Amino acid sequence: MLQFNVIKNDSSSAARLGKLTLTHGTIDTPVFMPVGTQATVKTLTPDDLYQMGIKIILSNTYHLYLRPGADLISKAGGLHSFMNWQRNILTDSGGFQVFSLSKLRKITDQGVYFNSHIDGSKHFLTPEKVMDIEQKLGSDIAMCFDECAPYPCSYDEALNAVKRTTKWARRCKDNHTREDQALFGIIQGNVFPDLRRKSAMDLIDLDFPGYAIGGLSVGEPKEDMYKILELTHMLLPEDKPRYLMGVGTPEDLIEGVKRGVDMFDCVLPTRLGRHGTAYTKTGKITVRNAAFADDFSPVDEECGCYVCQNYSRAYIRHLIKAEEILAHRLLSYHNVYFLNRLMENIRTAIEEDRFCSYYDTFMQEYKF
Amino acid sequence: MLQFNVIKNDSSSAARLGKLTLTHGTIDTPVFMPVGTQATVKTLTPDDLYQMGIKIILSNTYHLYLRPGADLISKAGGLHSFMNWQRNILTDSGGFQVFSLSKLRKITDQGVYFNSHIDGSKHFLTPEKVMDIEQKLGSDIAMCFDECAPYPCSYDEALNAVKRTTKWARRCKDNHTREDQALFGIIQGNVFPDLRRKSAMDLIDLDFPGYAIGGLSVGEPKEDMYKILELTHMLLPEDKPRYLMGVGTPEDLIEGVKRGVDMFDCVLPTRLGRHGTAYTKTGKITVRNAAFADDFSPVDEECGCYVCQNYSRAYIRHLIKAEEILAHRLLSYHNVYFLNRLMENIRTAIEEDRFCSYYDTFMQEYKF
Numbered sequence A, B: 001m002l003q004f005n006v007i008k009n010d011s012s013s014a015a016r017l018g019k020l021t022l023t024h025g026t027i028d029t030p031v032f033m034p035v036g037t038q039a040t041v042k043t044l045t046p047d048d049l050y051q052m053g054i055k056i057i058l059s060n061t062y063h064l065y066l067r068p069g070a071d072l073i074s075k076a077g078g079l080h081s082f083m084n085w086q087r088n089i090l091t092d093s094g095g096f097q098v099f100s101l102s103k104l105r106k107i108t109d110q111g112v113y114f115n116s117h118i119d120g121s122k123h124f125l126t127p128e129k130v131m132d133i134e135q136k137l138g139s140d141i142a143m144c145f146d147e148c149a150p151y152p153c154s155y156d157e158a159l160n161a162v163k164r165t166t167k168w169a170r171r172c173k174d175n176h177t178r179e180d181q182a183l184f185g186i187i188q189g190n191v192f193p194d195l196r197r198k199s200a201m202d203l204i205d206l207d208f209p210g211y212a213i214g215g216l217s218v219g220e221p222k223e224d225m226y227k228i229l230e231l232t233h234m235l236l237p238e239d240k241p242r243y244l245m246g247v248g249t250p251e252d253l254i255e256g257v258k259r260g261v262d263m264f265d266c267v268l269p270t271r272l273g274r275h276g277t278a279y280t281k282t283g284k285i286t287v288r289n290a291a292f293a294d295d296f297s298p299v300d301e302e303c304g305c306y307v308c309q310n311y312s313r314a315y316i317r318h319l320i321k322a323e324e325i326l327a328h329r330l331l332s333y334h335n336v337y338f339l340n341r342l343m344e345n346i347r348t349a350i351e352e353d354r355f356c357s358y359y360d361t362f363m364q365e366y367k368f
Helices: A046-052 A061-066 A070-075 A079-083 A095-100 A127-137 A155-174 A193-206 A222-235 A250-258 A268-274 A306-310 A313-321 A325-351 A355-365 B046-052 B061-066 B070-075 B079-083 B095-100 B127-137 B155-174 B193-206 B222-235 B250-258 B268-274 B306-310 B313-321 B325-351 B355-365
Strands: A002-009 A016-022 A025-029 A031-034 A056-059 A088-091 A103-107 A112-115 A122-125 A141-143 A182-187 A211-213 A242-244 A263-266 A277-280 A283-286 B003-009 B016-022 B025-029 B031-034 B056-059 B088-091 B103-107 B112-115 B122-125 B141-143 B182-187 B211-213 B242-244 B263-266 B277-280 B283-286
Touching: A002 A325, A016 A325, A025 A031, A031 A325, A046 A325, A056 A061, A061 A070, A061 A095, A061 A122, A061 A127, A070 A079, A070 A127, A079 A088, A079 B313, A088 A127, A122 A127, A127 A141, A127 A155, A155 A182, A155 A193, A182 A193, A193 A211, A193 A222, A211 A222, A222 A242, A222 A250, A250 A263, A250 A325, A250 A355, A268 A277, A268 A325, A277 A325, A306 A325, A313 A325, A313 B079, A325 A355, A325 B325, B003 B325, B016 B325, B025 B031, B031 B325, B046 B325, B056 B061, B061 B070, B061 B095, B061 B122, B061 B127, B070 B079, B070 B127, B079 B088, B088 B127, B122 B127, B127 B141, B127 B155, B155 B182, B155 B193, B182 B193, B193 B211, B193 B222, B211 B222, B222 B242, B222 B250, B250 B263, B250 B325, B250 B355, B268 B277, B268 B325, B277 B325, B306 B325, B313 B325, B325 B355
Parallel strands: A031 A056, A031 A263, A056 A088, A088 A141, A141 A182, A182 A211, A211 A242, A242 A263, B031 B056, B031 B263, B056 B088, B088 B141, B141 B182, B182 B211, B211 B242, B242 B263
Antiparallel strands: A002 A016, A016 A025, A103 A112, A112 A122, A277 A283, B003 B016, B016 B025, B103 B112, B112 B122, B277 B283
8 A cells, every 4th residue: 555645746846745644644755764674773673763754765685585574573463563564664685685695506597596694504585485475574665686796896787687676576566465564566676867867767677666766875986976866856756755775974964855855774873872972963073082072062963863963972972982882872863853754854845845845955064 | 988768668567668878978878889809890990980880899808908009099099089089999808818818828716818819929908907907998988897607617616706706896996097988897607697696696786787698699599688688777777878798680679679688799790791792681691602693683672871882792792703802891791780670670669669660570580
């Protein structure tokens, strides 16, 4: 089940305000989805995320397939029930992870042979198998199994990945039956505009309820990413949600929105948090630095989150130095809240027809 | 500031119900104090602890003195402000830690020379210095600096430690001026009844507002601990709170209460939680065990805590196997809640004059 309405188009950019209704509720877009790789947004509970106003999270098919396994999660009543999350979930397909995390053995048209990054065990994933897994997980949005060519790669490698991604997308569609789960296609094509065009057209032909832009933010220059987004914006149907996978930083989010993206996900807020780094209005700060040892101000003066309302930089720095888990938890909370609030601010700016001035102010104030 | 009232004495044991009022509120006793070694009860926020009804925590002078330092905490406005905890705090004196954690260099009547367990740096703590630190931390209860002889040790070693502990207690008292902080004496004497008697009498002479029983649960047989507690109960003034340091397990808590103890602290609930072990009504369970892989029941069927209301053993086991920090957090929460609820149940049983039958039932049901 998926319903998507564009509420407002920005007058001077491709930014757009939308409402995306899925089985577990309605989401205002553009939206940032925190990542719960292994059925938890690291260090945080669902209640923490509800408190921030998070309406959708992402979880990883590759990881959950390997551990604890789709059958176990199905037995628990699906992923929502297993992890006690009552709002929406998007599951990726594992396509990116088999190419980036596992020891890849062989790709054929039939599927991908790989060794688990956990215990080296041998596995074979096909589009059919991935559909079976994602339907067992019972996410609200499932992603097609795709081939994500590395960056850099040759034109021919990228072309082959596009062709295979299209074939696999068809097989995914043919094997997808859950009506309470929407299936998105993933556009590949690396940094080659005509391949991106071909991939988009192929998938549009298959008529998915939403489209993802994959294989970006994997090392290519930012300009390439922006160019691809501008192109994709021109190609994709206006009435379908667009999801930029694995992105990103605050500046990437605002640049993506400007180019018509509706959905984002990224591990950065929690990963940075666990490494002692926090987002602030003026850029990232490394809270573990000695400079903050006796700084009793909050992480971000302007932030209304639980952490900034209750704890100082000095205290969090102490927790980091003392290797206390609470440091990870507090900084992860703040960073996810920060990106969620950034998206709220962006949505308000679009609604009030001042997205471009919001963009300018952000770019002036935020050092990256 | 300290006020203590015994509300009710159990008719068939030394158990007693009390109200202990300190600068940051009133506490029902007997009470279990979760340990926040480094200015945090590991993995948990103050809000988590408020939610469980925790009224007092313990923090460690030795650790805070080494990192981040008493002056920094004083600059933050004291420990309550630094760690954002608005209820009561008891600080130990570091006596136990310099003997158990640090590389001990030399004990003289003047004080203790030791090397930090963190960076090997040299330090010298005296009763005067410890009073200075604890008053800077601004806890509600401070402990005297004591010498904790190891177990086993000779009678003469234990005697010397008792004599020094008394001398140091006097110096602590002479150097303690904060009126919003109560100073407790610590009874030593190892497993030697006459030394315990001597230590208790010495400290009673100094007239502290509360007395701790130190140097127990350090390896001696349980029978020795019980014997010492029974003796101490006979010696200590009835109208002062009695605190059994570093204890303990559920069975130790109920045995301690039976022998007249009002206050306890222990790192076990959080430490066990981080190691994948949970308390249940019928004993500890190792949640990481394969037996729980598809057990979708809560950690403890009878527990009303946030964790047991929302998560299954199977999910928490998955988090442990996947090395997710949330596992530590959820099990720490449950275990602290469990001990706090045990103390609530004990208090209700004393109030309703059925402590001994509660004790019998507990001992029958709880496997240890």
